[in-house]
Amino acid sequence: MVECAVDELDVIVIDAGGGSLKVGFSGEDLPRTVLSTAMSVVTEIPEDDEGNVDTTAQPKTLTYFGDEALQNASKGTLKLPLKRGLLHDKDSLEDVLEHALRSLLKVDYEELPILLIDSPLTPQHQRDFLAEMLFEKFKVRSLAMMNSAVLSLFSTGRTRGMVVEMGHGVTHAVPVFEGFAIPHATFRMDYGGQDITDAVQKIFKELPSLTAYQQHAHPWVMRSLKESLCHVAPHSLKEQLASEDPASDEERSFELPDGTIVQVDQQLRYGAPEILFAGGDRSLPKITQMGLNACDLDFRLDLVRNLVLAGGTSMIPGLSERIRNEMQMLVPPDLHRQMEVILDSQRKYSAWIGGSMFASLSTFEHFLITKQDYEEGKSSLSGVVARKAW
Ligand SMILES: Nc1ncnc2c1ncn2[C@@H]1O[C@H](COP(=O)(O)OP(=O)(O)OP(=O)(O)O)[C@@H](O)[C@H]1O
Ligand SMILES: [Mg+2]
Incomplete structure (x- = not known):
């Protein structure tokens, strides 16, 4: 036991x-x-002392969990229990x-x-x-x-507010009144951290400055790159790319698994998170607006004053400023003036x-x-x- x-x-x-x-x-x-949340099952055929496949030995089945499962995915079968919240x-x-x-x-x-x-x-x-x-x-x-x-709202000491919860596969805007989520005013988009990681991977493979390092473009390496370097542009990607890169050399450096340090440019750092803002009716500001509009007028002020960002993807720097900027075009000025975005340090x-x-x-x-x-x-x-x- x-x-x-x-x-x-x-x-x-x-x-x-x-x-x-x-x-x-x-x-x-x-x-x-x-x-x-992953496991992989790998069948390995033992090798002899010289590294040759030992045809006389029984194959071994190994089960990996967590990051080890992701790292061994290409050798066997990767199983993902939950996808996009389902x-x-x-x-x-x-x-x-x-x-x-x-x-x-x-x-x-x-x-x-x-x-x-x-x-x-x-x-x-x-x-x-x-x-x-x-x-x-x-x-x-x-x-x-x-x-x-x-519960994310509760963690900030609140029972009323608009929770924008950004996970790995899904993002929800959830108005909560006295501890109860309002289902008809809850909106979801099927975008989250995994889509940003995929975007990082795609851009990484396409950037001429990084083509020599393609063999490192594994999802778990790209996730780590995203978590250490990605940033949300304050207004738009276009405007960001037109301006001088504000990051120092250190803030742009990423160490690949073999120890090589590469410099990552703005296109990748700011470009990948744009997926959260690009989906038309299913973008981060839009689902937040839809959640607000689906609630009583009287309650909207409480919601904008308590706009809580939660979940692992909300850790990307710059989100709060961008949401404020985009919401300016989506909610009336009197509400926007009162908007307070809550970023708890433990929101992950x-x-x-x-x-x-x-x-x-x-x-x-x-x-x-x-x-x-x-x-x-x-x-x-x-x-x-x-x-x-x-
Ligand atoms: N510092 C960071 N910067 C950017 N993204 C991050 C950071 N830390 C974690 N993430 C991302 O957050 C995501 C995980 O968040 P979270 O744990 O809230 O999701 P989940 O609960 O597993 O997924 P879901 O709620 O969608 O089912 C991952 O994609 C991860 O890479
Ligand atoms: Mg989650």
Whole structure:
């Protein structure tokens, strides 16, 4: 049995994102483990001492999780459990979660309540499946399910506001009133960090100054380049490219896996994040505007005064200024004047942090679906999960 170093009152908090799985315990400041939500299965044929394939040996099957899975993807089969907020591969989700809880968090999860955080607008059948998996396969004793945007807002000490949550595969604009997300005013776009990484990769391969380094254009290297150097242009890419590059040599340098340092120009650093602003009706400012317009006039002032940016992709510098600038054309001047963009320093993990705080409250137990609730409601599982999920 795995040793469990937590007391009875702890809740296991899981934020299951398409890019990363964040797991830890309630009451703590940050997740204990953050793992890329990926696994890969590689079959290796052993080699003899001289490096030749040993045809007499049995092939070995190796399973990798997280970043190791991404790095070994080309050698075998890469499995991504969640794509764009939706369940894509049920079996691998089970394996990745089991690995994160049992091997990394080292917890006997059957013993503790679980708070599972999922995307806004997660379909009910997906929540039903997740509840079934946790009760039937993981044998958990109780479970709560909550909307990541509400918890991201909660992490900033607010219960009212407009949350613009920017993850790996999806971005949502979610108005929240007194702790409740407003579904009919929630808008989503299928763009996130993975699209910026893809754009970085594309530009990297095309830039004449970088063609000599093509062999390094792997997604995980490009993700690291994005996270260290990308920036959102304050007004538009065109204007940015027409101006002098404001970055110092150090701010433009990136170390490739073989130790080579390359200088990355503005086209890549500012160009890749433009994907967030390019989608017409599905751009970051547009979904924010649509979320605002779908709410009562009286409530809009509260929303613009509490415009909270959350999720890993909100870490890109320059976002706040660009959103303010673009919203100027999309909302009336009196509202725009009042706009306050909230950027918490821990926003990369805001949903998990909000979950950790929420699960520490004494009222949290009211949100739990117990094993008994689940057993009794099995004939109409959606009823039980939908009633209690938040
Ligand atoms: N400093 C950074 N700058 C830019 N992007 C970053 C930074 N840190 C993390 N990211 C990006 O944030 C994304 C992950 O964010 P997050 O963990 O919120 O997504 P997720 O919850 O896994 O996905 P989703 O909510 O879309 O299912 C990744 O694409 C990652 O590269
Ligand atoms: Mg997320």
